[in-house]
Amino acid sequence: MSAGHGGGRRRRGDHEEEHVNHERWLVSYSDMITVLMALFIVLFAISQVDQEKYIALRDSLAEGFQDQTGTESILDGTAGTLDGRSVVPESSTQEGTAGMVNADQGLGDQGTEPSPQDDPDAETVAAARKEAAHLDDIRDVIQRRLDKAGLGDAVRFRVNERGLVLGLVADDVFFAAASADMTATARRVLDIAGPTLRDVGEQISVEGHANVLPVSGRYATNWELSADRATQVLRHLVEKDRVPGTRIMAVGFGDERPLVDGKSAQALETNRRVDLVILSDAPEAVRALLPAVSKE
Structure with a gap:
């Protein structure tokens, strides 16, 4: 066997050079997007309040506290914060008063605040x-x-x-x-x-x-x-x-x-x-x- 012929053969144990994958970042990016999507789904799911379940939970807790203490629970007779309703009143005008600003007339004809009550307490x-x-x-x-x-x-x-x-x-x-x-x-x-x-x-x-x-x-x-x-x-x-x-x-x-x-x-x-x-x-x-x- 000639030297030239022998030199053309691949030596035992030699490996081909590994092909570099230039698109590997796409895998990491896809993983990140998947995680973010899952996070948003979870956040969306827990933001949806099931009023019926909250009411049932409130009633159950109220009944349990009443049974153990023998007194009326602080959760009984009140909507609390578990009913999913806002604590902000529907109207800013308090019952029995005209409020700071009349809803129909604003600050009045002259653009000034209403005068205080004539009779002090x-x-x-x-x-x-x-x-x-x-x-x-x-x-x-x-x-x-x-x-x-x-x-x-x-x-x-x-x-x-x-x-x-x-x-x-x-x-x-x-x-x-x-x-x-x-x-x-x-x-x-x-x-x-x-x-x-x-x-x-x-x-x-x-x-x-x-x-x-x-x-x-x-x-x-x-x-x-x-x-x-x-x-x-x-x-x-x-x-x-x-x-x-x-x-x-x-x-x-x-x-x-x-x-x-x-x-x-x-x-x-x-x-x-x-x-x-x-x-x-x-x-x-x-x-x-x-x-x-x-x-x-």
């Missing part, structure tokens, strides 16, 4: 009377101290929906015209009211006001004048009478919130003032009743 009225009595007590304490010092007419008290207002009318008793410098009388009044204001727990708003007469010189407008008056009162209460700075604030309203309209002598005198407002922390519904239930 007894609990709200009782809370308003209690809060009004508290504010009246504060007023009485300050008034007695002012009367004792001969300054009983220096402060005008009133109760509104915000709380108790101490009106320091600036008819040359507290401030001169177009000035934020406090008089000696003004400082005495603040020193008398200061201990009570320091001891109350409510926030206090010091609010400066001016009349409609234009100002000149130091202040560009009545806004600056009213704000400076409020600031001077606040500083005296904090620095001299030790009212906590965390409970007091100052704001100027210019001539935008008059107590008396017009330019009469009374209007010009009354509107030039600083108000100390002891802000009630009662709920809004309670505060709305304060003017009506406060004593004169």
Whole structure:
């Protein structure tokens, strides 16, 4: 046998090169799709609620609990959550009320929410009377101290929906015209009211006001004048009478919130003032009743 002939033969033990399958990924992909399809079928199957079976299960559980405890089961007499029905009511309008929005009229002809009930409940009225009595007590304490010092007419008290207002009318008793410098009388009044204001727990708003007469010189407008008056009162209460700075604030309203309209002598005198407002922390519904239930 020649070498050339022998070299052409395949050696014993040699194998053909294995054919590479380039489409093997299709098998894995098909397996994944099959698994996903099975998962979706299972999810779809368990999402279908058989109401009859759930009702039967509920009744069976209720009967079993009643037999063991001898008392009525919490599942008896109620549809529970096993009946497959939604817990959301069919209508958002509660029985006996008009709801927040009328289904036919929306927010009404003017596009606003319906007004609250005219008659407040007894609990709200009782809370308003209690809060009004508290504010009246504060007023009485300050008034007695002012009367004792001969300054009983220096402060005008009133109760509104915000709380108790101490009106320091600036008819040359507290401030001169177009000035934020406090008089000696003004400082005495603040020193008398200061201990009570320091001891109350409510926030206090010091609010400066001016009349409609234009100002000149130091202040560009009545806004600056009213704000400076409020600031001077606040500083005296904090620095001299030790009212906590965390409970007091100052704001100027210019001539935008008059107590008396017009330019009469009374209007010009009354509107030039600083108000100390002891802000009630009662709920809004309670505060709305304060003017009506406060004593004169």
